[in-house]
Amino acid sequence: MVKIHIDKKPIDVEEGTTVLKAAETAGISIPHLCYHDAFPPEGSCRMCLVEIEGLPKLELACSTQVRDGMKVFTKSEKVVEARKGVLEFLLAEHPLDCPICDKAGDCKLQDYYDEYGLFESQFRESKEKREKKDKIGKSLIHDEERCILCRRCVRFLREITETQELGVFERGIHSRVNIYDLTPVDNNYSGNLAQICPVGAITDEDFRFKTRSWFLKKGESICPLCSRGCSITIEYHPGFSHFGVPSRVYRIQSRENQEVNGFWICDMGRYGYSYLSENRLDKIVINNKEWNIQPTWEDVSYFINQQLKKLDEGKKTSQTVLILNTWLSNEELFLIHKIFKNDQNLERIFFADRPQAEKDDFLLTAERTPNKKGALEMGFDMKPANPGALSDKTDLLLAFGSFLAEQISAADLKKALEKIETKVLFTSHENELNSLFDIVLPTALIPEKGGSLTNIDGKIQKFSPVFEPPGDSLPEWMMLADLGRKFGINSSFYGEFKTPETIAKEIENEVPFFREQK
């Protein structure tokens, strides 16, 4: 530990820390462009200059290590002056097309000019004309005029993906970042480039010109598209509820989580968000002619209760089938286990999940089962659903999710389900499968509810609702807690579960794995 002062504030930091990181721990932010926590300091942008007592020149905060007794000034007159100068040079060749730049609002250069620049331009010469719309990858557009040559993108491709598609070519005023020989940036992590570019030099075609960043709200969530469970930020427009305009997701960005995904997410997780809004089910669907009203959850839960009661004790355990999946949270799986396995003694519980698919050597896992580890720890043996298992003398089927359709062919499914008297499906999307069920209940997706998932490495990750589920959709945990109460075997126990957190507490009490992880 060394003792230093930053802006007269005494702080203790580890030896070897840089001035920039030391200042951060004291809540002092030093502007920086080329430095990124994922890479060693490069010291090329000069934005992070600070004054250090006893040293004749200003030093780079990003690459200077602290020494005992060091006195650093981040706001002295000299520093403020130098910062302005650096900004002036960075902006000398910058096109200032913020009004049509997607980065505006999230742009570090824009923010720093606002905070430390605010000078009149002294340049009378016209700026160099350069390539403004160079397609350098699947979904990436490079604007040479906006590039400040911080090389974050080059370093990312060199150090993280090791694919090295981008380089800095030529020199001096002609220096430019580009691909070599028209070989595009093509790897499963390319979308991270638009996110780490500190300015609008790399923009994402998926997002370009669709909205302005300041219209978007941000919410933290977890990606459920594979078993890694990367931390993500969902950027969405909340919609205009008065006018019936629903919320809409505009992009997904990675969120730092050193234990899971570092600073990055894969392109599948980044661009695969259409499922959040497309083909969503927002009303209870009834395909059984005996029902002549549009029921509410109250009616349906009463109905399920009646159906279970109708089956006599001996038959109940063998004639009811439950189909689950690993998009269900720990909390939901716990309730299901309690209600259907412990209280109702059901034996025929199966899982229908997304099949395995291609993995890569970095984050993306072959398993597309975001809570498989949680399901196993909860005590499910996770037998896969198959047509035989479904139809064998079944009277009541309760199914969660629509992944059945990915596991069993439509014809087989139809045949198997025809023989079952009562079929209820809990699902978030419209799907051909839905028409085979008597009742289809709309459910919430991960960003629309609270809970936790256990990833492939056994890390339990909490998530909270970012926006409301569409229409009449409800989180499964809510419906399950309600069913638990209605079934009446241990009503007061289920009555306690008003939030996912209360369920999580009970899980810790009852399931050793979850207690130990804490």
Place this chain on the structure above:
Amino acid sequence: MEKSVDELEKDQRELIHVLHDVQEEFGYIPAQAISQISKQLKISESEIFGVLTFYKAFSLKPRGEHLITICVGTACHVRGAPMILDEFERKLGIKAGETSEDNQFTLETVNCVGACALGPIAIADGEYHGQLKTRKVDKIIDKLMSTKRNGSD
């Protein structure tokens, strides 16, 4: 080409030497050479391209029989380099950075060759012509035409 790349140890620090050798032998750096060097030295093509476009000594296109380099550094600029360059461009019918169709001449510019006092300066096949006047341009070109050179620089 095979040889010049093969001969060298697989040491990444040798990159510039390798590029020099290739440039020497072919008069430019062909695209196949870049991919071959990349494989052999285990340096990405984008990085090699970065290095070779950084240095003026390397060229990506075959250069002509004769190379004329005009200094357009600050000192030469104020002493009239733009006019000299114009004159060469007009006489040779090519722009700076181009090679004539008959492959006789390549015209390039450079920023300062360290002889500012003698500006404006042109270097024709390695020979320095200082305090140049536009009317001397013809003579320089004529002289080049009457000499054969092997290789280029």
